[in-house]
Amino acid sequence: MSKEAIKEKSMILQKEMVEGLFNDLANVEKTGKKVCYTFVPGNLSELIRTFDMLPVYPEINALQSAMRKKSGGYIKEAERNAHSEDVCTYVKCDVGMMMKGNIGPTGTKIPEPDVLLLSYTGCFTFMKWFETLKREYPNAEVVMIHTPYQENAEITPEMTQYMVNQLKEEVIPKMEKVSGVKFDENKLKGFLKLSAEAEDWITKIFDTTKHKPSPIDAYFAGVYYIGPINIGFRGTPEAVEYYKELYSEIQERIRLGLGPVTPEGEMKEEKYRLVVEGPPNWTSFREFWKIFYDMGAVIVASSYTKVGGVYDMGWRHDPERPLESLGEYCMNCYTNLNIPQRIDLLSKCIKDYQADGYVTNSIKSCNSFSAGQLGMMREIEDRLEVPVGFIESDLVDPRYFSYSNIKNRLESYFQMLAQRKMLEKQEA
Amino acid sequence: MKNLKQIINDCKELAFDLNFTRAKKWKAEKDGRVIVGYTPIYFPREVIHAAGGLPVGVFGGGDRKQIIKGDAYYQSYICHIPRSIMELALDKHLDDFDGFIFPSICDVLRNLSGIFKQHKFGKFVKYMDFPQNFLPQIGGVFYQQEMEHVMKYIKEINGKTPTVEELNHSIGLYNKNRQMIEFIYDIRQEFPWRLSIEDVYHIVRAGTVIPVEEHNEILEQVCIHIKESIGEPQDKIKVVISGAFCEQPAVGLIRAIEEAGCYVVDDDYMLGSRMILGDIDATTNKPLEAISNAYIKQSQYSSSIYDVDNPKEYRLAKIVEKRGANGVIFASASFCDPSLLDAPIFQNAFNKMGIRYIAFQFSENINQFKVIKEQVGAFSDSIKLWEDEPVLVTK
């Protein structure tokens, strides 16, 4: 099979999955399927599937709106209705989209939620977001599962028990009530088994950046790779197939000694290997990415791709402990890690993937990521003596993406990296 | 008994002593004493008190601390309080503190707990995860485990595990404390001129940095004074302040609102000291359970507590009604997510209920309020014009 054909296959598989989901959502009136709005971090995909519900991810809708240049209008709409300029723009984009008819990325109307499943993982804004949605959709059932934070860098048995108790006494009964489907533990176990498989594959995929040149970009392309596992397909045979396929495509790239694929074709020369902390900007995603690949910078690891689950430290969903493992999954997402854990994880990435630098993309409206990033950066700089770079943008608010500002800052940063490399060469 | 002016002056000094002199002196007086700092909003101080500790509110430096180092830790679009708490810590104001508790109210303070851990400030740093599940057998049990965790940390320092009696005794002291603070608010509801909101603020805030026994004495005296008919009523509207529960406005701003034509008859400035409504049962043999039940069933609404089963807009509307207030002033710290994300919920509901409000943002270190004062003045004038319209509260 040719290289191009292989590449296409994983993309086609992903496209089919996503289109299928949006088709199903467009047809709920006919099929009677129930709709569950939920969030990516701590998403209980397998449980939602157990009740034959369809998931909707408001964050994903927001970022897709941004990529289609619609978020600016939605945000303004929300701001006209008392939403502050200074809060998470995902929320405003979602609320604005709802106010303008809730037309989703595929151009069809997204159905109203039957249930708002709030797994509250790693971010307070989720709670405020669903409090807001509950007022807009008064008939929806709201299910809250409070995910304890890994404040002491650990998941204690008490924390897991708290999650399990909530699942048993609150989440499952409410999901049964809304869906009319009785909870079937064996069905859940089947999904969890496949989840663990998909998690094995995605871990291997992100680990391929150990190669030089790295065959993938673990941030800009990485956000596509995490799509299926994060938006409701974890636990499906389709996701396993997708990741297997993707892995074999990447293996082929390694065999051929190729670098990552960019929107403008293959990256020619890998000059710098970076680890990036923080979500990307979505409104100017392509331009943002281009600044990096034009400079020959490839991202070998990023915290953002761990936002829907940290799998590279060995944790997996476990069908033998279904509810416990759902709880642990929620507690183990990146933004639910405390700051020292985040620092350790990113330091490990810098070492394991032999990064030349560490860049923070600080998102104006996301405190869950941004508050503390400067402290993390200092610590990583001190600990590893790695050059650190800092840029600022926003997720989906086009007003806060300044191309020239970011480009200037990055250019100076890359100059610094170049000088350092030169010095290292001379010393060697 | 001291006169009211003297008491208020003492409280003023205590409330803004950023060296926490009284707390440090208290600790030095006896072996085994520990100081535990806590950030907004609420922490069950009873637990620390019973364990031989002094809970001390760390509410930022206000406009009295110049921020230099703290700014290097926080981007411009993050509220001010974490940088001022960092400044206090880096400038060694908190050096004698044995531990720090960061209640779970937002991602900024949550992550600040991690920065404190990273810097190894104090002997322990605990991010206190308050339950967002309000079933006593689930969230309540988890909350008790969180309190036990704090007690374990303190025990590691002073070897003390409080007895049931000690916990109940502490609960009793804080019950009394809350009762007297509520008494002050109740008196002010009728006679707000007897004590300005600025004075109330100083009196309540002083209680967060001194032993509760001493604060109770102060409150007793204040209560006696304000039972007397003192001061002169002025032509002002009555308002409730909402949204300033974490980062604190500069005192000048607290004053400016009353100067601009409003009596503040309720507020959430020092919400932590008033979080539990009514008493906690001080007579059980399961005091932690009593504290937990009180939090679950008797908490004031807050932007950090999941409210779907008990919507906050109706709760605030009830406060407005109970206090006979003419309107609400939403005062949010700039970039404060919990407060700002609640704004549309409150404002949409109040538009429907016919409750009048204005909203503005502040920062703890800004002490120029000309614009805000004008806005409040205009609000007060407009309400006076519509004085006879009743407030509608429906649910």
Ligand code: SF4
């Ligand atoms: S604040 Fe950040 S983590 Fe939270 S919902 Fe917004 S973008 Fe997501």
Ligand code: SF4
């Ligand atoms: S002011 Fe608001 S955002 Fe800032 S720490 Fe306090 S609650 Fe959090």
